[in-house]
Amino acid sequence: MKSPITGKEMLLRHEASKVAFRKEEFSIVSHYYECGDSGERFTDDRLDELSIVQVHNQYREKYGIPFPDEIRRIRERYGISASKMSEILGLGANSYRLYESGEVPSVAIGRLIMSIRNPETFIQQVSASACFLTAKEVAKLTLAAENLRAQPAQEAVFPSKLNGYRQPDLSKIAGIIAFFQGFLKSPLFKTKLNKLLFYTDFNTYKLTGYSTTGLEYRAIQFGPVPSQFQKMYVNLSETGQISIDEQYFGNGAYGDEINAKVAFDQTLFSPEELDVLEHVANRYAKLSTDDIVKLSHEETGWMDNADQKALINYRYAFELRQGIKPIS
Structure with a gap:
């Protein structure tokens, strides 16, 4: 990246820093470009995003909030759209799609999403939402969950700082x-x-x-x-x-x-x-x-x-x- 002051290429540096998120501070490694002549620091969208991801990942890990990939996989297990999943869980129309895209849900909503990894819990949510689902939808979703319930449980691997906040693939x-x-x-x-x-x-x-x-x-x-x-x-x-x-x-x-x-x-x-x-x-x-x-x-x-x-x-x-x- 070139300095907007001198037009020369700048050095990429990093340092330990603290960033606040939801009234808490998290330690991250922040990155910036430094103008060699003026000493001014600059960032771009990619470096800012890297800092945000580090903070969000630590927050998710601390409170047991699922990561975007897991949120998507939970939905796909039941063969349902993001908007329909939002409806069943009582969320805003586009909420589930936003969580899959990286928005961090609240602790309560994160735990709600994690709870429906259990097919029995998902069936309960579908049953509670029967008033705005068709009988065909209820039957289809219940069958999908029952088929998952019949499968042997898989060992859970939770994203953390030791696996790069991903599940093994x-x-x-x-x-x-x-x-x-x-x-x-x-x-x-x-x-x-x-x-x-x-x-x-x-x-x-x-x-x-x-x-x-x-x-x-x-x-x-x-x-x-x-x-x-x-x-x-x-x-x-x-x-x-x-x-x-x-x-x-x-x-x-x-x-x-x-x-x-x-x-x-x-x-x-x-x-x-x-x-x-x-x-x-x-x-x-x-x-x-x-x-x-x-x-x-x-x-x-x-x-x-x-x-x-x-x-x-x-x-x-x-x-x-x-x-x-x-x-x-």
Whole structure:
């Protein structure tokens, strides 16, 4: 970004700061451009949005308010429109659509939305709304909820600062593997792939305030890795999205070769996520496994957590040595 004072390119800087939201203060990493000659600070819409997202995410996490993706998924489970869901829950006509788009609901409304994840609770809401629903609508929605009730309950994973405020998404993980394999025109080995996933997620968080995949990362001897990467790769293999082939390198050394079994589908990713994939591919993908491991050992997030083999807070994304720059 060029300085409106001198016309010269400005430096992008960041610092810890506090921002008020709903009568509370939250600690974030704020970003700004600094004019080298005048010392004046400037921001743009993208940097302002990044600050707002950080605040909203912390507020949602603190009070158990669902995130936009979860709000949308809850509605889609029942095959209902946003306007109809608003009607059933007694909200304003466009409220549910606004919550899916990022507006933060009140604590009470957030908990109401979370409660209808339970099909039984949703049936109760539909029954209470029967006065303005047709008999056909009541029957259809009740059947959809009953079908969900018959399915085994899935383990809930809540968005937090340790998974980049996303729920894990195997389809996106498989897509990322397909992207890097296509970029390199060769299969990937697990150790290197773990680092490419880390740099993808943490760069996306640096740019948007969200991760791409919803994975947690742990600092271990060979750098940051998805915290349950063995289970993750098995799940991807069992669902036919990748294959895992053990290769012998000699001298008692083995490695797992990962091959994507799905084509890369860019519609799964936002424009910002696609920008990050290109950045990570150009910066890291062609490095040798040893080189990318060494580079990951220079990241503050790994250094601060390696001794305890602890999970890495996504806030470390703002300390990446060669992270993606915000796109104005």
